[in-house]
Amino acid sequence: MRALDFSLNKMAGIEQPGKQRPLKVHILKVDSRIRNPSGFALCDILAFQSEEGQFPFSKFQETGVGLNGASGVPELVLGLFYRYSESTIPVISFHPKLDLDFQGDMVKYISDPATLGTKDRVKVDGRSIFFHELGHVLGFAHIHIPHPLNSDPAISVMGIDNSQRNEGHIETRFSAPTSLWRRWDPQQTSIYRSLLWKLSNNKPIPKPTEFFLANMINNYVCVMPNEILDFNFRSWGTVGESGMFDWITKLPETISLRNPFVIEDQQQPLRKIERFSVHPEVDLLVTHSGKPLNESSGLFKADRIENSTYRMKPLTHPGSSTLNAEPHELLFSTLVGSFGNESRGSFILKAAFQMKKKFPASYVPMTRMQVSPDPSECYSSEQN
Amino acid sequence: MKYIFVLLNMCCFLSENAIARAKIVELEHTFAEIEGSSWRTDDSFRKAIDVDEVQIPWIFRLSLMRPKPQPVQLASSELGAHFFIDDTVRLYREINICYDQKLKLEGPGF
Ligand SMILES: [Zn+2]
Numbered sequence: 001m002r003a004l005d006f007s008l009n010k011m012a013g014i015e016q017p018g019k020q021r022p023l024k025v026h027i028l029k030v031d032s033r034i035r036n037p038s039g040f041a042l043c044d045i046l047a048f049q050s051e052e053g054q055f056p057f058s059k060f061q062e063t064g065v066g067l068n069g070a071s072g073v074p075e076l077v078l079g080l081f082y083r084y085s086e087s088t089i090p091v092i093s094f095h096p097k098l099d100l101d102f103q104g105d106m107v108k109y110i111s112d113p114a115t116l117g118t119k120d121r122v123k124v125d126g127r128s129i130f131f132h133e134l135g136h137v138l139g140f141a142h143i144h145i146p147h148p149l150n151s152d153p154a155i156s157v158m159g160i161d162n163s164q165r166n167e168g169h170i171e172t173r174f175s176a177p178t179s180l181w182r183r184w185d186p187q188q189t190s191i192y193r194s195l196l197w198k199l200s201n202n203k204p205i206p207k208p209t210e211f212f213l214a215n216m217i218n219n220y221v222c223v224m225p226n227e228i229l230d231f232n233f234r235s236w237g238t239v240g241e242s243g244m245f246d247w248i249t250k251l252p253e254t255i256s257l258r259n260p261f262v263i264e265d266q267q268q269p270l271r272k273i274e275r276f277s278v279h280p281e282v283d284l285l286v287t288h289s290g291k292p293l294n295e296s297s298g299l300f301k302a303d304r305i306e307n308s309t310y311r312m313k314p315l316t317h318p319g320s321s322t323l324n325a326e327p328h329e330l331l332f333s334t335l336v337g338s339f340g341n342e343s344r345g346s347f348i349l350k351a352a353f354q355m356k357k358k359f360p361a362s363y364v365p366m367t368r369m370q371v372s373p374d375p376s377e378c379y380s381s382e383q384n
Numbered sequence: 385m386k387y388i389f390v391l392l393n394m395c396c397f398l399s400e401n402a403i404a405r406a407k408i409v410e411l412e413h414t415f416a417e418i419e420g421s422s423w424r425t426d427d428s429f430r431k432a433i434d435v436d437e438v439q440i441p442w443i444f445r446l447s448l449m450r451p452k453p454q455p456v457q458l459a460s461s462e463l464g465a466h467f468f469i470d471d472t473v474r475l476y477r478e479i480n481i482c483y484d485q486k487l488k489l490e491g492p493g494f
Contacts (some may be wrong), residue, residue: 003494024478032484035442040482041449048443048484055441056433077429082409082444089446094487103493126487127494134481139455139474144466188467195456196475208459208471 003102003127003181006228007157010184011138013193013375014224022200040089045137047092047130049100056080057095076122079129081136092133100126106178128180132157140188147187147221149367150232156183182230186221186367190378194222197376206379214379220368222378225343231335300343306334343371409433450480 001009004025012023030039032048040046050057063072076095083090094100099121101107111123135158142161146153153160154173157180198205206214223229339347347369370378409430437445453474458467483489 002492023476026478026480027489028480028482029485030482032443037446040446042480043446043482044448044450044476044479046443046446046482046484047487049486055435055439055444059432059435060429080409084440084445086452087448088444089448089482091444093444100487102487102489103491105493136469137474137479138453138476139468139470139472141466141469185467191458191467192473195473199454199475200477205456208457212459 001228003131006182007131007134007184009227010189011135011192012196014227016224016373019374022196043089045090045092045134047094047133049094049098050096052096054096056082056093078124079133081133090137092130092137094126094129095122097122098126099123100129102126102130108178109173109180125178125180128157131181132159138192140192143185143188147185147367149186149221150183152232153185155180155232156185157181158185158188183232186223187215190221190223190375191215193375194378197374197378201374201376203376203380211379220346220370222370222372222375223339224375225339225341225371225373228336228338231337233333233335300339300347301337303337306336339369339371344373346370451477 008021008023008025012021015021028042057077060077062076078098079092079094081090081092101123107125109125109128140158143153143156143158144161146156150156195205453476456473456475458471458473
């Protein structure tokens with residue numbers, strides 16, 4: 001799926017039979033060198049790469065003070081979102097030093113972070129920056145309290161705020177798997193699309209406090225049938241000395257039901273519990289506490305597990321910490337799947353897997369999901 | 385044999401003061417230390433580009449001729465669940481994204 005379609009599905013929901021997505025997006029090519037306001041009359045937003053020596057990137061220094069106080073650490077402002085006033089066109093601008101890749105399949109956020117600040121050109125995934133900025137156009141902020149499904153807020157599209165920066169986050173953004181632009185915060189997108197669909201269906205937009213309470217008390221995210229969901233596992237083990245991983249690369253053709261786990265939800269009797277093995281040592285647990293489902297329609301379809309590793313090669317900046325001097329590898333695992341076409345109602349979803357018995361289990365924290373083809377039903381006071 | 389087990393701190397950062405401002409600047413910033421990076425909005429960078437209007441190129445000040453999005457105010461920052469800039473969602477019905485001809489957006493990947 002194209003990155004634009006995927007991201008629109010996340011921000012604004014997916015097309016339904018007889019019901020179009022209430023947000024239409026058109027891509028228009030312009031020539032930003034030509035100073036003619038009528039050439040931009042159709043633009044709601046404008047994206048371009050700045051020229052060397054021009055505002056605003058010419059104003060930024062390319063070294064700064066590191067986390068541990070060392071100065072002269074290379075740094076780079078990759079891009080920015082700039083809205084001069086409410087009556088001007090918001091701008092997405094990329095740093096002139098970047099080689100932007102908007103097309104590749106396996107593009108990392110930054111291809112080789114070790115060369116940042118030393119190379120003339122820096123290769124980055126243009127989509128990760130572009131969709132982050134597009135999020136800002138809609139009002140999305142950097143994530144302060146990420147949804148538990150995002151195992152690491154630093155590797156979500158909207159990222160974290162600078163005030164939340166720590167060494168763990170610093171490592172993981174570069175360590176991020178490819179396709180960072182896929183990782184939207186489920187709650188942030190859920191709120192946006194619910195409001196958008198309410199507006200489009202002429203349903204009342206809840207008052208700020210009402211909405212806030214519905215959101216907090218119900219504490220669920222709304223998803224749509226057939227929406228591609230990425231469950232990012234919260235821990236990733238690495239193997240030392242041997243340096244080898246046992247990859248879990250494919251799911252078996254049949255999924256067998258086994259005895260249920262103990263469920264942490266004491267409030268509601270669970271009518272349906274499925275625990276199916278997607279690998280002898282990988283268990284995905286889906287519980288359903290809503291209406292009974294047609295078995296054949298498929299509750300949740302686990303499609304694939306995506307793994308990626310990142311080998312950390314500690315750099316030796318002046319004054320940098322030597323704590324992590326030994327190279328090590330990180331493993332990131334994401335389970336990709338979707339709820340079936342006929343799935344409706346409230347689900348509790350939880351997944352766990354263990355690569356090998358001797359390694360710590362990875363898990364997706366228990367998550368409540370409201371599955372409906374109509375996001376305008378989400379965060380309504382009548383729902384619970 | 386060693387393994388790394390990373391559990392990240394997920395909680396408890398309160399939102400910054402939502403300062404009403406016409407100008408919104410969000411910097412996507414990378415910071416090379418060890419091998420790291422993060423999104424970043426830093427006041428020192430904001431200040432660096434807070435210059436007189438005459439120094440701001442025309443392309444950053446083009447008049448918007450399209451319908452404005454509908455703003456919806458949310459009360460989310462009360463508990464620090466800060467999802468939106470100034471707690472305001474901007475609801476668009478239609479967005480025309482204009483991109484400069486030099487950006488390689490055409491193709492199956494985008
Ligand atoms: Zn940002």
